[in-house]
Amino acid sequence: MAMTREEMATLIQGFVADYEKLEQEMSKAVVGQGEAIRTVLAALVLGGHVLVEGLPGTGKTHLGTSLAEVVSMSMNRIQCTPDLMPTDIIGTYVIMETAQGRRAFEFQKGPLFANLVLVDQINRTTPRTQAAMLEAMEQEAITVSTELFKLPSPFSLIATQNPLEQEGTYPLPEAQIDRFLFQTKTVMPTQDEMATILERSTGSQRPVLRRILDGNRILKMREIVKNVTVPADVSRWAVELLDYSQPTFGKAAKIVKDYVRYGIGPRGVQAVVLGGKFYAAIEGRLDAKKEDLLKAAFPALRHRIFLNFNGEAEGISTDAIIDEVVKR
Numbered sequence: 001m002a003m004t005r006e007e008m009a010t011l012i013q014g015f016v017a018d019y020e021k022l023e024q025e026m027s028k029a030v031v032g033q034g035e036a037i038r039t040v041l042a043a044l045v046l047g048g049h050v051l052v053e054g055l056p057g058t059g060k061t062h063l064g065t066s067l068a069e070v071v072s073m074s075m076n077r078i079q080c081t082p083d084l085m086p087t088d089i090i091g092t093y094v095i096m097e098t099a100q101g102r103r104a105f106e107f108q109k110g111p112l113f114a115n116l117v118l119v120d121q122i123n124r125t126t127p128r129t130q131a132a133m134l135e136a137m138e139q140e141a142i143t144v145s146t147e148l149f150k151l152p153s154p155f156s157l158i159a160t161q162n163p164l165e166q167e168g169t170y171p172l173p174e175a176q177i178d179r180f181l182f183q184t185k186t187v188m189p190t191q192d193e194m195a196t197i198l199e200r201s202t203g204s205q206r207p208v209l210r211r212i213l214d215g216n217r218i219l220k221m222r223e224i225v226k227n228v229t230v231p232a233d234v235s236r237w238a239v240e241l242l243d244y245s246q247p248t249f250g251k252a253a254k255i256v257k258d259y260v261r262y263g264i265g266p267r268g269v270q271a272v273v274l275g276g277k278f279y280a281a282i283e284g285r286l287d288a289k290k291e292d293l294l295k296a297a298f299p300a301l302r303h304r305i306f307l308n309f310n311g312e313a314e315g316i317s318t319d320a321i322i323d324e325v326v327k328r
Contacts, residue, residue: 008227008286015224016284019045021212022070028207029066031200032193033059039184039299040067040158042278044116045221048181048271049137049157051122051303058186060160064118067158072214073115074152080125086132090142107144112136115152115215122159123169130176133157137179154218174306181271183303228277230288238272238293244328245305245321253324259311260321264304271300297326 019041026037036052040063043050052060068075078089091110097103111117112133122130136142140151159180162169189197200206213221230238243249245263247256256263273288275296280288298319305318 005286008224011224012281012284012286015221015281018213018217018221019282025070025209025212026066029069029200029209030059030063031196032189033063033186035299036063036184036186039182040064042275042296042299043158043181044071044154044156045218045225046181046274046278047154047156047222048274049159049179051177051180051183052158052160052186053163053183054160054186055188056162058188060186061118061120063186064116064120064158064160066209068116068118069209070212071116071218072211073154073218075116075118076111076114077118077120078111080119080121080123080129082124082126084125084129086129089129090132090136090144093144107147107149109149112142113149113151115154115156117155117157119157119159121161123161123172125170127170127173130170130172134176134179137176152215154215154222177303178265178267180303182275182299184299225274225277225281228280228286228288230273230276230293234276234288234290234293235273237290238269238276241272241297241301241325242266242269244325245301247308251328253321253328255316255321255324259307259314259316261306261308261311263306263325264301268301268304272296275300294326298322301325 022041023037026041027034030037036059040050040052044067052063054060065077078084087110089110089112091108091113093105094108095103096106119133136151136155137157140153140155142149142151161172242264244252245256245260245268246252247260247262249256272293276288276293279292279295280286301322302318305321307316307318
């Protein structure tokens with residue numbers, strides 16, 4: 001629904017206040033992962049999914065469970081293992097006996113039927129089970145046999161994964177990677193941050209998080225973000241990212257031509273623009289700037305740059321490639 005500038009100016013103030021409460025509350029539990037916190041909250045507000053990558057022990061799972069504690073929405077967790085089957089996450093039909101003694105098939109919903117779904121170590125389950133999440137991520141619905149089941153709204157999937165060089169991992173299909181709105185990374189804490197973590201995790205009192213918002217408020221915040229405007233020249237800059245990330249494009253940077261198999265697609269451009277609107281909104285502005293889109297470029301694109309053999313062999317960082325793309 002379109003809004004006037006005056007209505008937006010009023011609504012954006014409430015948006016900023018609610019967002020700051022969310023971020024502050026999550027920071028009580030998650031120490032030193034500012035970018036990851038902001039990216040997860042952005043995905044929730046925008047109605048997308050986020051992929052969290054990091055070494056074991058850097059707080060990936062804790063990030064997802066902390067988000068579930070600060071919002072009043074249903075949450076399920078899926079612990080991925082090599083023997084996890086699609087029916088384990090989607091659900092299945094079972095035979096139920098009625099009070100009259102008759103038997104009938106009834107669909108028992110799986111853990112995907114929740115507002116927030118934490119898929120822990122997603123790359124430790126097989127491609128078959130990974131692919132079972134595709135329809136849920138794209139359509140917010142699940143087809144079982146001939147029936148279509150809608151998922152709760154809002155619906156957001158938070159998937160964690162260890163780096164691909166870790167043992168026992170299965171690379172995610174490229175089609176599924178593209179369904180994630182953002183990818184963020186958890187980093188090792190600094191010495192001061194580690195001291196704070198020790199104090200909170202080994203002491204007698206751990207932080208108790210408050211529930212700040214419910215699902216209805218999240219949906220209203222999403223509508224506010226969509227009404228943030230993007231000037232034509234800024235939008236055009238985002239569109240040009242698509243060309244400059246392709247190795248076949250004549251003006252592409254050398255690092256792109258040498259190490260990229262193929263670059264970002266239309267979903268990547270959409271993610272950059274949506275992310276730019278979000279960053280403008282949390283600063284209380286009605287119009288997005290190029291700087292806002294730049295902030296969104298790395299989480300929106302780092303998982304959408306696919307390296308060729310040379311790029312993987314030499315350990316080229318997709319962040320380094322994105323840095324060159326945005327410079328062009």
